[in-house]
Amino acid sequence: xxxxxxxxxxxxxxxxLFVVCLAPAAWILYIALTGQLAxxxxxxxxxxxxxxxxxxxxxxxxxxxxxxxTGWNEVIRYRxxxxxxxxxxVTVHFLTYLVLDQFFAWHYIMxxxxxxxxxxxxxxxxxxxxxxxxxxxxxxxxxxxxKRWNRLHTLIYVAAxxxxxHYLWLVKADERVPIAYGTILVALLVAxxxxxxxxxxxxxxxxxxxxxxxxxxxxxxxx
Amino acid sequence: MLIRRxxxxxxxxxxxxxxxxxxxxxxxxxxxxxxxxxxxxxxASLLADTHRRDDDKLTPYKDVTGYNNxxxxxxxxxxxxxxxxALQTRPWSVxxxxxxxxxxxxxxxxxxxxxxxxxxxxxxxxVEAWSMVIPWLGFPFGKFIDRLEPTSRARYVAFETLYRPSxxxxxxxDVLAWPYxxxxxxxxxxxxxxxxxxxxxxxMLPNQNGAPIRMVIPWKYGFKGIKSIVRIRFVxxxxxxxxxxxxxxxxxxxxxxxPHVDHPRWSQARERRIGEFFKRPTLMxxxxxxxxxxxxxxxxxxxxx
Numbered sequence: 001x002x003x004x005x006x007x008x009x010x011x012x013x014x015x016x017l018f019v020v021c022l023a024p025a026a027w028i029l030y031i032a033l034t035g036q037l038a039x040x041x042x043x044x045x046x047x048x049x050x051x052x053x054x055x056x057x058x059x060x061x062x063x064x065x066x067x068x069x070t071g072w073n074e075v076i077r078y079r080x081x082x083x084x085x086x087x088x089x090v091t092v093h094f095l096t097y098l099v100l101d102q103f104f105a106w107h108y109i110m111x112x113x114x115x116x117x118x119x120x121x122x123x124x125x126x127x128x129x130x131x132x133x134x135x136x137x138x139x140x141x142x143x144x145x146x147k148r149w150n151r152l153h154t155l156i157y158v159a160a161x162x163x164x165x166h167y168l169w170l171v172k173a174d175e176r177v178p179i180a181y182g183t184i185l186v187a188l189l190v191a192x193x194x195x196x197x198x199x200x201x202x203x204x205x206x207x208x209x210x211x212x213x214x215x216x217x218x219x220x221x222x223x
Numbered sequence: 224m225l226i227r228r229x230x231x232x233x234x235x236x237x238x239x240x241x242x243x244x245x246x247x248x249x250x251x252x253x254x255x256x257x258x259x260x261x262x263x264x265x266x267a268s269l270l271a272d273t274h275r276r277d278d279d280k281l282t283p284y285k286d287v288t289g290y291n292n293x294x295x296x297x298x299x300x301x302x303x304x305x306x307x308x309a310l311q312t313r314p315w316s317v318x319x320x321x322x323x324x325x326x327x328x329x330x331x332x333x334x335x336x337x338x339x340x341x342x343x344x345x346x347x348x349x350v351e352a353w354s355m356v357i358p359w360l361g362f363p364f365g366k367f368i369d370r371l372e373p374t375s376r377a378r379y380v381a382f383e384t385l386y387r388p389s390x391x392x393x394x395x396x397d398v399l400a401w402p403y404x405x406x407x408x409x410x411x412x413x414x415x416x417x418x419x420x421x422x423x424x425x426x427m428l429p430n431q432n433g434a435p436i437r438m439v440i441p442w443k444y445g446f447k448g449i450k451s452i453v454r455i456r457f458v459x460x461x462x463x464x465x466x467x468x469x470x471x472x473x474x475x476x477x478x479x480x481x482p483h484v485d486h487p488r489w490s491q492a493r494e495r496r497i498g499e500f501f502k503r504p505t506l507m508x509x510x511x512x513x514x515x516x517x518x519x520x521x522x523x524x525x526x527x528x
Contacts, residue, residue: 038290039286039290039353039497040300043495108492108493112490115485116490117488118488169488170488172298173294173399173469174294174298174396
């Protein structure tokens with residue numbers, strides 16, 4: 001691996017990013033092992049992992065707008081890793097609930113999923129992310145084709161909205177943090193829709209000029 | 224709404240269960256043993272009135288005083304401990320108003336000396352489904368009520384927390400309508416379990432626990448136990464209460480601990496005792512049915528949640 005080549009630099013950047021993405025998990029683990037969690041350690045773990053799950057989902061969604069805004073095209077290469085880390089934190093969050101909080105008390109878990117809207121929507125969002133994680137590989141992008149893959153992966157917006165609602169419906173009175181997450185999510189969605197509209201207009205103009213239309217090369221795994 | 228409707232539980236059944244679960248023991252504690260020195264005006268004898276079950280281990284002081292809901296100081300559980308230090312609890316007085324023969328402004332030092340302070344070890348069940356076991360210091364509120372002589376029109380007692388945004392940073396936000404207000408029916412307020420509380424663990428109340436004077440009503444969810452009280456008013460109709468105003472479908476006036484009536488957003492069937500891994504079943508009236516179930520005879524506790 002040489003730093004001299006762009007390929008080598010990207011490798012190093014990916015390793016650095018990987019470590020950075022793992023840092024919150026390492027921090028949470030450190031807090032837990034040194035007995036610094038709150039008096040309700042399991043709830044504290046749920047809150048911390050849930051917080052990072054939403055942050056990583058938003059970060060993943062921010063990649064494309066950042067790319068368009070700054071023209072820093074290379075950033076797209078790191079989106080898959082961010083997305084998979086989002087899935088990682090969501091999964092740890094879910095497992096904390098399943099194993100530590102409920103200790104596999106299926107009866108109570110089913111009741112939660114069926115009766116508590118915040119858990120229903122959180123659980124649905126978790127399920128939604130599974131196919132996205134599975135199809136994150138280059139092989140799956142090829143198999144599905146860029147267009148279909150892109151359409152499938154817009155599900156992350158639904159999951160993100162679900163995650164924000166999950167948080168919003170959970171809090172008792174202080175809704176400032178979930179509202180902040182929701183605002184960021186809406187801003188990212190608006191950025192994307194605005195872009196799509198102008199993009200489509202350009203595309204129509206280009207099409208009327210009978211030139212080939214370039215489809216959006218937004219697939220994170222394509223190098 | 225998402226509240227599951229089950230047939231009502233007959234009060235008889237509630238009482239039976241609580242008879243099974245409850246032990247009521249009185250332990251005399253020698254004067255000073257619980258640290259009356261720490262409490263100005265600690266009475267000649269401290270009465271330790273425990274209603275503990277065998278597995279009610281005291282929650283560590285660190286958790287009792289470090290994990291609090293006291294939104295006047297912020298909405299995180301560790302905010303009160305961090306920010307409550309700024310609260311000045313002296314001088315302090317409590318205004319007693321309304322339907323009583325002896326209204327007036329009572330200085331905290333005088334209140335502390337009205338009756339001997341007793342230690343009451345109570346289970347504390349938060350509406351958020353966690354619980355603690357806390358040794359409180361205070362005297363039954365009923366004794367004070369008797370002294371005040373409510374008029375025949377007095378049917379409820381309304382309480383109010385201090386409003387002082389300069390020392391209570393949470394009051395500079397609008398998460399709740401300030402000042403915090405709570406209320407009890409007069410017979411609830413007179414129940415021997417209802418404690419006018421000045422201390423815990425043999426010391427004065429730390430600010431984050433509602434210094435210098437608060438209510439403890441152990442068969443109700445924690446939010447009924449209003450903190451840092453400055454006003455007590457005897458009234459003839461049900462007074463407004465803060466959480467009920469905020470979300471009437473989630474927090475009722477009575478707020479009795481009831482495993483059969485879920486909060487719309489979470490189950491109340493079980494609770495996690497601080498320091499324990501496995502959840503434990505929540506008891507009707509938090510295990511105090513023996514002492515309080517008769518207050519609610521004939522009432523639909525599903526409607527009056």
